[in-house]
Amino acid sequence: MIIDLRHISHEPRRFDFTFQPTWWQSEAVDDQIIGPDGPLTVRMTIHKEGTNYVVDGQLTGRFNVRCDRCLDPYALDLKPDFRLVLDVTSPDYGQGEYELLQEDLSVRFIDDLHLDVDDMVREQIYLSLPIKYLCGEDCAGLCPVCGRNLNQGTCSCERETGHPAFSKLKDLRLNED
Ligand SMILES: [Zn+2]
Ligand SMILES: [Zn+2]
Structure with missing residues (x-):
C-alpha cells in the first residue's frame, strides 16, 4: 500500500488499515519472530507541516514470537503509538547534522512523495518488540x-x-x- 503524499495537506487525513496474518513475510534472519496472531490494525493520520509530512498512528494486534528460554511460541499484545516525520527534502546539509538526524528513529528521509505503508508498519512492529522474549517470568x-x-x-x-x-x-x- 502506497500513499501519495501530494494529496496530503495541512489538514490531517485519516487512514485505517487492516493487515491479515498472511501479509507478514518472515525474515530468515530471526526465526524467533513468527508473525501476526490474527489481523493487525493501523489507524493513523497524516498532515503536512512546513515541507515535512507527519504521521501519527497506532498499531494494534497480537504477534507470535518464540520464548528465549523454552522456545515455545506465545503471543504478545502490541499497541504502540508512533509518530514519524517524513522529510522529503534531500539531506544536503553538514555531515554531522545528517548523522544526528539519522539516529533519530522518528525522522525518515524519503526520495519521492510516496509513503510505503507496508514498510512503515513492518518497521513499527520490529521497533515495538521487546529485546528479550519470555513466555512468562517464571518460564522454566x-x-x-x-x-x-x-x-x-x-x-x-x-x-x-x-x-x-x-x-x-x-x-x-x-x-x-
Ligand atoms: Zn518460555
Ligand atoms: Zn532432562
Whole structure:
C-alpha cells in the first residue's frame, strides 16, 4: 500500500488499515519472530507541516514470537503509538547534522512523495518488540541434557547424573585456561 503524499495537506487525513496474518513475510534472519496472531490494525493520520509530512498512528494486534528460554511460541499484545516525520527534502546539509538526524528513529528521509505503508508498519512492529522474549517470568526453560520443556513437567536428568549443568560449566572453565 502506497500513499501519495501530494494529496496530503495541512489538514490531517485519516487512514485505517487492516493487515491479515498472511501479509507478514518472515525474515530468515530471526526465526524467533513468527508473525501476526490474527489481523493487525493501523489507524493513523497524516498532515503536512512546513515541507515535512507527519504521521501519527497506532498499531494494534497480537504477534507470535518464540520464548528465549523454552522456545515455545506465545503471543504478545502490541499497541504502540508512533509518530514519524517524513522529510522529503534531500539531506544536503553538514555531515554531522545528517548523522544526528539519522539516529533519530522518528525522522525518515524519503526520495519521492510516496509513503510505503507496508514498510512503515513492518518497521513499527520490529521497533515495538521487546529485546528479550519470555513466555512468562517464571518460564522454566529447557533441560540442558534432554531438551525437555520443563514447563510441561520435570525430567529425571538431575537425579540420574547429579548436576550436569554445573559439571559442564567446570569443564568449560578448565578448557579456557
Ligand atoms: Zn518460555
Ligand atoms: Zn532432562
